[in-house]
Amino acid sequence: MWYRPGEMLPRARGFSLIELMVVIAVGCLISAIVVPQVQRSLASNRVHSSAVQVATELNYARTMALSRNAVFEVQFTTDSYQVVDPDDPDNPPRTRKFLEPGVQFVQRPVNPIRFFPRGNAQAGEVQVADEYGQGVVIAVSAGGMVEIREFTTGDQPHEY
Numbered sequence: 001m002w003y004r005p006g007e008m009l010p011r012a013r014g015f016s017l018i019e020l021m022v023v024i025a026v027g028c029l030i031s032a033i034v035v036p037q038v039q040r041s042l043a044s045n046r047v048h049s050s051a052v053q054v055a056t057e058l059n060y061a062r063t064m065a066l067s068r069n070a071v072f073e074v075q076f077t078t079d080s081y082q083v084v085d086p087d088d089p090d091n092p093p094r095t096r097k098f099l100e101p102g103v104q105f106v107q108r109p110v111n112p113i114r115f116f117p118r119g120n121a122q123a124g125e126v127q128v129a130d131e132y133g134q135g136v137v138i139a140v141s142a143g144g145m146v147e148i149r150e151f152t153t154g155d156q157p158h159e160y
Contacts, residue, residue, distance in 0.1 A: 043134065046100035046101065047134055047135060049100055050103045051128055051138055054128065055138050057083055061115045066117065066118075070085065071085075071115070072114070078108075081097055086114075102131060103129070105126060111124075119144045121141070123142045125140065126138045135150070135151050
């Protein structure tokens with residue numbers, strides 16, 4: 001489009017530098033508030049995922065003991081766990097499983113948790129937690145029932 005001399009040009013439209021800086025500052029402020037909460041939420045999800053996986057392996061060991069009429073146990077190391085047949089420890093029925101990244105065993109039994117042919121068990125509990133102190137207790141009763149309870153470091157475990 002051509003303009004004649006003396007004719008006013010249309011006003012340029014856009015954002016000023018100050019307006020853009022304000023928008024960027026607000027975005028940074030929101031990010032500073034949201035990002036730690038998202039990280040905490042992701043860590044909590046990893047803890048719960050790890051707890052469910054450990055509980056699943058414990059239930060699997062109980063099922064194996066019932067179905068094969070034999071003793072099976074779950075052995076724990078600092079960051080892994082495995083179902084083992086104590087009569088044939090060199091040939092475990094399942095591969096070793098590892099906890100999610102950032103999750104660790106806070107408390108684990110010194111002896112493996114054993115499941116007997118009638119479904120009962122040597123009672124015990126395992127605690128897993130993240131770096132924020134959010135954790136879960138996986139408890140096995142003498143009757144062989146596996147239960148998951150949530151806790152925060154310093155708190156008493158409560159039902160989950």
